[in-house]
Amino acid sequence: MAAKHSDTRGKRSQRQYVPVQSAQPPHADPPLSLERIVTTAVELLDAEGVDGLKMRRLADRLGAGAMSLYWHVGSKEEVFDLALDLVIEYSGRPQVFEPEDWRDEAVHLLQDWRASMLRHPWSASLLSRRALGPNILNRLELLGKILSRAGVADADLNVAIWSLWNYVMGATITRASFDLSEDDRTAAQQRITRLSEHYPTIERSRLLLDSDWDGAFRKGLDFLLDGLAPGQKSCSR
Amino acid sequence: MAAKHSDTRGKRSQRQYVPVQSAQPPHADPPLSLERIVTTAVELLDAEGVDGLKMRRLADRLGAGAMSLYWHVGSKEEVFDLALDLVIEYSGRPQVFEPEDWRDEAVHLLQDWRASMLRHPWSASLLSRRALGPNILNRLELLGKILSRAGVADADLNVAIWSLWNYVMGATITRASFDLSEDDRTAAQQRITRLSEHYPTIERSRLLLDSDWDGAFRKGLDFLLDGLAPGQKSCSR
């Protein structure tokens, strides 16, 4: 009754995934569904970027009317949240692992997290939206388990998880926004060298010109893990 | 001539800051200027958030017509870039410092960076926009100098700067989006405990409920600095 303003219309109940197949579709196209909407939204986002996702175009791709989406989704914002959560799905590592493999396990999970998002660069720009979908929570839970097994005390888990999350998200968003095209790179080159009297150190480090993103990510990650989890692979390596 | 599509109109030349004061303003309000536009944009962003910044409202606040802004700015995107750069201004540390103080210096610069952005939470959501304004470059240059003085080799500077940048930006964006209000916190509480069978570790760590953001930031930062810069404050502390 006094619902905010969203649920005035019905909405597909979030109970089970009942594969109910209706007798025949109302049109030639398959019927709408949350899954279809979200996967198509990801396609559209991949193709056109964040600004390219418009409800009308999404509906077009689905062979549906624009307003039909709102039976399933509630708002465009919700589409973003669901799409972001979808690309973060994680199936875990295939093989079982030894107890001492926690570190490889953690690195794999975090590298894969970043890689998943970089496969869909638009996802990095949605990071500021406080979405905690099931897939994100799954990853966090798994990360917590790994750290726990590595000997991190419960009291320190909070800090460890957040530090790693922060680092991974920062690395993702930076890479997604600063991985310049060839043209951009030469432009940046010129700009920096033109201002080189003001920014000599930046120029010397070739910060924007040939960064080894993945290597840098891995290295910083190692340092963080060294500090956050005790023992094993001491920092005197 | 073959300019993209933006500079078809004139635009305040970016030469010097000539404090040319015209004889009398065309209206009672002070005349428009890039500075006035950007500072007012920051005010509006502080008050209304990212979605609250509309060209018409910005113009209203300035006592001007909406289209007058476009003489000075070129597009709304540019306003965002300029506003982001403005809040990142850094005047460096007041006192001079000893050569061995590099670590305090670095921590101060990075903590202040994060604090500056948290003072304007909208700025975190603009991080994905590849803006390298002068103030951001200044900070990066200063950070590079500090690390250089700490003994980081030129070849490692790139990695060190990016690792720190990534961590700081991640911590900022996370804190800005996940620092929940009291209501949100209890809602999250309920949600997590309801799903506690799926996420026992997250629940145990009280991840969203009482995180010590600033402490966690500081701790992770220390670990990164331990790894990135050799010597001093060894990891056996």
Added chain:
DNA sequence: GATTGCATCGTACGGCGTACGAGTCAATTG
């Protein structure tokens, strides 16, 4: 056959960014 509830969609509204071109006024030029 009537009712109910799920699902779809056409229309329309208000608001957005901004292109365009006409206006104003100070400084410059002859």
Added chain:
DNA sequence: CAATTGACTCGTACGCCGTACGATGCAATC
């Protein structure tokens, strides 16, 4: 002093957006 120029302002209008609303259609149920 008149004419011209160029820096700056702004009213209007266009196209597009998200989505509220209400009218449908259709399957299952009574």
